[in-house]
Structures are given as C-alpha cells and as structure tokens.
Amino acid sequence: RGHEDLVRRASSLFDQVVVAVAPSSGKEPFFSLDERVRMAREVLIDCPNVEVMKFSGLLMEFLQQQNARVILRGLRAVSDFEYEFQMAGMNRSMHPDVETVFMTPSEQYMFISATIVREIALLGGNADKFVRPLVASQLRIKAGT
Secondary structure, eight states, rough: OOHHHHHHHHHTTSSSSEEEEEEEESOOSSOOHHHHHHHHHHTTTTOOEEEEEEEEEOOHHHHHTTTTTEEEEEOOOHHHHHHHHHHHHHHHHHHHOOOEEEEEOOGGGTTTTHHHHHHHHHHTEEEEEGSSSSHHHHHHHHHHH
C-alpha cells in the first residue's frame, strides 16, 4: 500500500500523474509487467488524474515522450536515499530540465517493502494487512497458499 499511498498523495499535488511501470532489471519479479500494470490500474481506478503505463528503456526517454518534467520517488529509509540520490544526479545530467522530487511514505507504510510482503506470502503467512485485497488474492495464487 506504500506505492498507492504515494500515488494518491501525488495526485493531490499534480494535475496529472503517470505511474510508469517498467520491467524489473536484475531480478525476477514476482508478478509480470502486465500483472503489475493491471493491478495498479484496478487499485487506482478512482483517481481520475492518474494513468498507469508500462514502458521499457530509459525512464528519461519515457518522460520526454510523455512531456513530463518531474520524477516522484518514495524514500523509506536512509538506505534508499543513497541509490535514489545517485539516480537523480544521473537523470539530471542527462536532462537538466527534469526534477526529481522525493516523498516519504505515510507513517503506517514506513517499514513495509514489496520484498518483505512477498516473502511473508511465500512462507505461508498472511500479508493481507499490507496490501489491497486484490493484490493479496494474487499473492496467494502466486505463492500457492
């Protein structure tokens, strides 16, 4: 629910929000790209100024195609900051007109990560309080529990 929280809060700050969903590089995702896009669209269906789109390649190229000028990134902990800070610097060096804005999650989502939620589901635990019912049912199907 942390991603959803950030998107909903962003939708009150910006006229339009595009949730850019990319293939996972370097790790095998639990859900396919199409599954992640479908679930995000369903969860955010009541946000009229939010559009969920998949893309591949460089985020900066996708932003140019969408005429977007802001990247919104969530930061849960200091460990997130170092990577995100480096990415923001690289992105700015490629496209100086694009700004990266960091938001922290709401307090109740501060310590939740998709990796931990996935592990709970894979080990047969109940992850329902960490995700929307739609996502929880998909987690149970994927985990075989």
